[in-house]
Amino acid sequence: MEEASNGVTSGVRDGSSNGQSHRNGNGHSNGNGKGNGHAQSHGPAKTLSSKGMSGKGLSIDLGTANTVVWDSENGCLFNEPTMMALRFNGGRHSEVIGIGHVAEELVGRTHDGVEVIRPLRDGVITDLETTRRYLREVLQGVASTWLQRRRLNVAIGVPAGATPLERRALLEAAEEAGIGRAHLLPEPVCGAVGCGVDPLQPRAHLVVDIGAGTSEIAAFGAGGLLTYRSTPLGGDEMTAALLQYIRHEHQLVVGDLQAEQAKIRAFSDPSPSMVVEGRDAVTGKARIVNLSPEEVSEAVAPVTQEIISVLTGCLDDLPPQSVSDIMAEGVILVGGGSLVPGFAKKVEDAFGVAALPAEDPLTRVAEGGARCLANPETVEAYAFD
């Protein structure tokens, strides 16, 4: 893909528009795990099919909320919630009922012996065995035979702030799921590459990735990460903040799923107000309220401010030349959480540079991972050992 003069291509839309722990560029972590929200689908997911795999290179974005698999030639092969439904047959033995949308359908509808699991928290593995099973299920759809999986050359996105132990766990899960060769690449870099950036060029770039359970910023260029910051705050906390806001400002009780849908609709629904259904906090009766995108922006502001204040810290680490590269280009925004109303504007205010929201921010990391694979030099430069 040809690079535009600002170093970012058509993958980017025009710019403009509490009390938590964080990780910094030294890889130190004092973050805690948090509760999970709900994932949602993003456009029609393609049916898993071995026909879709070109064999040239496959990229997996194993996100807290969504898993995206991208083939370097054939594009998106899988884009579904990172969820797995298990049926326990007494004792510790369980069988996989389904993953992705199939598992999501069962949330809140499970009966005895059935459990829906999210294998990742804050972008990293919490349970090796579950993640291995999940990855195997995802891969089986794309590469159904053991031999096909052994031949795979795969890029897997990993948070820039993941610890060596967390990265090891992911590699082990990939190996045990049958992947022949797996390269772990920093997710923010993949996101920017998915927007058309060439990460081997000397010019520095800055990219923000707002996921469901974690947010990261990374500056990179000339074949290396310059600095990064991570915080275990993301779209899930924004949903929680909106739920609280609706409860306090409108005395309406809504569930996690309704709050998340309202948050997402604030972006996709062009009308000045949308209807949210819930129960009256006092009478318990069903009631609706009208919510505007401005209110959604206000409700999530404490979370977005906190995220941004952690992320802006990375500017202090950068040499002046890199800062001027970034001033000239702007900040690339990827990850579903970056779509929340008001986010791009807050980034612009805090960083003092233009925000460059990605066109399809939920799939850019996977696409970028596949593009990285096409160039062994890029893999060599950015893959974690």
Ligand code: ADP
């Ligand atoms: P992850 O990489 O952690 O799986 P994603 O990049 O897939 O995360 O983004 C998922 C998050 O983005 C969820 O918290 C979801 O609620 C949020 N999200 C998705 N679409 C929108 C939208 N239009 N507006 C606001 N938040 C959104």
Ligand code: MG
């Ligand atoms: Mg992500």
